[in-house]
Amino acid sequence: MTSIGFIGLGIMGSPMSVNLVRAGHTVRGFNRTPEKGAALAEAGGTVVASIAEAVAEADIVCIMVPDSPDVEAVMLGDGAVLQSVGPGTLVIDFSTIRPDVAVSIAAAARSRGVGFLDAPVSGGEAGAIDAALSIMVGGDPRDVDRGQTVFRAVGKTIVHVGDSGAGQTVKAANQLIVAANIQALAEAVVFLEAQGVELATALDVLGAGLAGSKVLEQKRRNILERGFAPGFRLRLHHKDLGIAIAAARAAGVVTPVAALTAQLVASAVGVGDGELDHSGLVRGVERLSGRRIDATPADA
Structure with a gap:
């Protein structure tokens, strides 16, 4: 004890x-x-x-x-x-x-x-x-x-x-990968829906192949149900991407995907989605695509 x-x-x-x-x-x-x-x-x-x-x-x-x-x-x-x-x-x-x-x-x-x-x-x-x-x-x-x-x-x-600081450096890399993965998943979901494909079925086959990931596995239900009760808030992922980009810049490393993803996360936070789960990035893709979204999610 x-x-x-x-x-x-x-x-x-x-x-x-x-x-x-x-x-x-x-x-x-x-x-x-x-x-x-x-x-x-x-x-x-x-x-x-x-x-x-x-x-x-x-x-x-x-x-x-x-x-x-x-x-x-x-x-x-x-x-x-x-x-x-x-x-x-x-x-x-x-x-x-x-x-x-x-x-x-x-x-x-x-x-x-x-x-x-x-x-x-x-x-x-x-x-x-x-x-x-x-x-x-x-x-x-x-x-x-x-x-x-x-x-x-x-x-x-x-x-x-x-040594000290290495844990945080690895976590910054983790957050970069997760955010980019969620954004890619969000774009794929809106694309599939726009084409009239049955989303759950499509995610089944995607999840079984190389496109499968922990992100797809864990965020699937959120996206299918458009329920974004926070498991990890967008405003915190916004903060984490700032850490990753600053650390990469200090190391002289170019991270264009991280930079773009960070702007999309910042946009989500800026329009009021910061308290949603980071799977709420799908709402940003819907906005940019001119597709209908709920103005205020029930579980915000």
């Missing part, structure tokens, strides 16, 4: 914290919106009123918040993690942030004798609920070994990909 402090109990963090309790760990969680801690409390964890309370007695601290400034605030701000834990504590950041920010936070943690791993995840809400996430981990191999008890409770594929 490990004592764990968990910061961030949203769509991903809540089921992850619950799975840690189910694995036998003691979990104290904090979220800026306290009601989001209901699932953790029901599972047997404890929801507290501050970061300091969540991490004060923790062996391992887990973070799952939206963006780089959020992680910086959680780690470095007043009453934050590095002010509240002692040497020897391990921090695992499951958030998706800029690689350079992960590197700088890791250095700040090391200066206080605290381990830090950047460990962004892929798999969406379904993967978090099923404890089947893919986790790409950057940091010291010794800290990766220490974190296995947590990783095994929330993930299925855990890979140490390199």
Whole structure:
């Protein structure tokens, strides 16, 4: 049994914290919106009123918040993690942030004798609920070994990909591939419908061939039913593509598909679809094609 402090109990963090309790760990969680801690409390964890309370007695601290400034605030701000834990504590950041920010936070943690791993995840809400996430981990191999008890409770594929920041770099590549895949699927779907082809049947055969993908498998129902309750919000994918493009530019790498896809995602966010699941990109293709879409999805 490990004592764990968990910061961030949203769509991903809540089921992850619950799975840690189910694995036998003691979990104290904090979220800026306290009601989001209901699932953790029901599972047997404890929801507290501050970061300091969540991490004060923790062996391992887990973070799952939206963006780089959020992680910086959680780690470095007043009453934050590095002010509240002692040497020897391990921090695992499951958030998706800029690689350079992960590197700088890791250095700040090391200066206080605290381990830090950047460990962004892929798999969406379904993967978090099923404890089947893919986790790409950057940091010291010794800290990766220490974190296995947590990783095994929330993930299925855990890979140490390199030093601090490497996890975030691999996640940026992941988000580029996923967004481009969803956009291509969206365009194919609108094309098929415009030609009068029965969509479910077409997706069956596409999914069985080289065009098949996890994206098609997991987003098929959303697209068929035009139901876009968020498993992963478009506004967060918008943020992630910004990270990927900035990191690629810094490395001198040209990414034209990423740039175009990022503009299409930005457009979706700009017209009000940011809270929808990223499969909602199909609505953008419909708009550009002059085809009818619901002005406000029922599950927005």
